[in-house]
Amino acid sequence: MTEVSMTVNGRAITGQVEDRMLLVQFLRDQLGLTGTHVGCDTSQCGACVIHVDGHAVKSCTLLAVQASGSEILTIEGLANGQELHPVQAAFRQHHGLQCGFCTPGMIMTAVDMIARHDGKLDEATVREELDGNICRCTGYHNIVKAILSAAETMGGTPERIAAE
Template identity: 85%
Template sequence: MTEVSMTVNGRAMDGVVEGRTLLVQFLRDQLGLTGTHVGCDTSQCGACIVHVDGRAVKSCTMLAVQAAGSAVTTIEGIAQGQELHPVQVAFREHHGLQCGYCTPGMIMTAIDMIRRHDGVLDEHTVREELDGNICRCTGYHNIVKAILSAAEAMGSQPADQRIAAE
């Protein structure tokens, strides 16, 4: 057993894990953050995506001990108080979800994508970068529309506010 410490959604968190415990298991089972979903356990679906030190990571392929000392953000940590993150708002406004199972991973991917592209995205890039996220309900059209809308809204913000939006 190994002690791990990390910052999760802005709060210091500690736990004791087996060396083989995946980050997604630590988040869900020990911290009770069940918004991060387990869809495939093989890094194929993207339902488990979280941010580790600001970058999108499939938490089903990362050990909890590998995240020790890192800043981890889950879907539960992206809203500012009662105000939804701009990507969450865009998903709601553009009907970018149906069953919602893939939505947390899609949103976390979108936030990272928008940040890396400085808010300037086109449909081709969005579709290409969603390659590691599987949705069985929507057909992606509304997800792409939501991401493009959020990118436009966030791209008009000063850079420090875009980063602070996470």
């Protein structure tokens, strides 16, 4: 067993993990943060996307010990206890979900995407960058629409995006 320490959704966390435990397992099984989903265990579906040190990462590709010392943000911490984050609100407004299984990963990917592109996105870019996130229900039309709407709402500046 190895001790890990990290900040998860603004809280300092310390725990004991087996060296081979994936970060997604640590988040779900030890911390009870079940919003991060496990869809494939092979890094293909994107249901497990979280932010590690400000960047979107598939948490099934990272060991918990590798994340020690990192700042982790999951879907549960995105709104920070407040009203919905603008991307969450856009998904709701534009019906960017159906069964909801892929939604947390899609939203976390979208937040990162908007920040990296300073909110300046077009449909082709959004579709290309969603390539690693699988949705079996929606056909992506409303997901893309929601992300474009959120990017516009958030004003496109990295400072404003980070503050949201």
